[in-house]
Amino acid sequence: MAPPFLKTREEYQRLVDSVDTFLLDCDGVIYHGPKVVEGVKTVLDMFRAAGKKVIFVTNNGTKSRRKLCDTLNKLDLGATIEECFGSAYASAVYLAEVMNFPKDKKVYVVGEEGLEEELDEFGILHCGGSDPEDRNFKPPIIWDDFKPDPTVGAVVCAFDSWINYKKMAKAMSYLRDDPNVVLIQTNTDPTFPTHGTVYPGSGSLSIGIVNASKREPLVIGKPNKHMMDAVLAHHKFDPSRALMVGDNLLTDIEFGLNSNIRTLLVMGGVTKHEQIYGENPSKTVPDLVIESFGNFAVLADKA
């Protein structure tokens, strides 16, 4: 059955009254690229003033918790680092605390500074990433130039605006040459919303490495439990009074479903109206739908 589309002030109020903890996706819910979604500041201020817990949960692997917090605060959203979680952080937690990644091994990073920062926080050695040697690639490919680092024990792929053939070839060869080298993807989002449309996301960038290596990657970000484990290590909340708000059915809404948390889908991000209300709707169904998270701002208007 198609989920209810919330439209009235009364419907918004009833939902808000039933929630103590809001888990908020970022790209597509809080901001679109550099722009904050209209009404979101008012909504967050109102929720916090009412004593509600707000937790930001992004799959964006370019942002460390610190960077995510800075991004939110540049938009005047008053975030604290304790409220901020990302797939880069959850990946570092997984490597350090679940895998006990050896201190003398390195991660080959297909990603940016935010991921490197989180690895540094956990004392995990890394190479690749922002190293100019890997970023400044121009054809032709000089195959003999690549001297593999024998200490690489994992390849971690995140969103990487500098993705190039050299990085892909290096990542693939670490995986090809040593079955003990593990492949981790921070997240697999095919697209993300920005500048009024959608563009290739992290999953679309790392799929070539997955294909070439023929490895089954371990995926950390939403909808996987590793992301929720990272949040739950910092925050206790009653799942029956929590709400996962997101724009992506396969990451955010599945994440809520996997965690037994109600879900609210916002439009205007990566999901199209027909995926919910069309003739062949998605099998992933949110509990509720709203045009925008900013719509709750009408509740701040006492008139």
Ligand SMILES: O=C(O)[C@H](O)[C@H](O)COP(=O)(O)O
């Ligand atoms: O490509 C990516 O990494 C993701 O699409 C993107 O950044 C998702 O962020 P989220 O919507 O989870 O905040």
Ligand SMILES: [Mg+2]
């Ligand atoms: Mg999103």
